[in-house]
Amino acid sequence: MSPMTTAADATGAHTPEAAGVITGARERIDALDDRIIGLIQERMAVSAVIQDARIASGGRRVNLSRETAVLGHYREALGKPGTALAMTLLELCRGRV
Numbered sequence: 001m002s003p004m005t006t007a008a009d010a011t012g013a014h015t016p017e018a019a020g021v022i023t024g025a026r027e028r029i030d031a032l033d034d035r036i037i038g039l040i041q042e043r044m045a046v047s048a049v050i051q052d053a054r055i056a057s058g059g060r061r062v063n064l065s066r067e068t069a070v071l072g073h074y075r076e077a078l079g080k081p082g083t084a085l086a087m088t089l090l091e092l093c094r095g096r097v
């Protein structure tokens, strides 16, 4: 009996087949996370353009009605955790309020 039939490896799998599936899928997740992080950084830059333009015009950094729409967008797409995700994104983009 090979050790992998009795003990989990770093993937938590108990067979070489499962370990192969998990390792491949984790590589895809790492690539997706890199893209998500890049998109978040792009969102932060675009949000900063809007905020800077509004502040330079004499307005405020934060626009609550727009934030409500953003929160609703994420909630509709992802459910309740979507709201929490959107709140984190808003904090990344405009800081804490």
Ligand SMILES: C=C(O[C@@H]1C=C(C(=O)O)C=C[C@H]1O)C(=O)O
Pocket: 046, 047, 048, 050, 051, 061, 062, 063, 064, 066, 067, 070, 089, 090, 093, 094
């Ligand atoms: C980017 C804006 O400014 C702020 C940042 C927001 C965002 O990052 O989505 C939303 C509303 C504002 O508080 C905006 O008004 O659209």
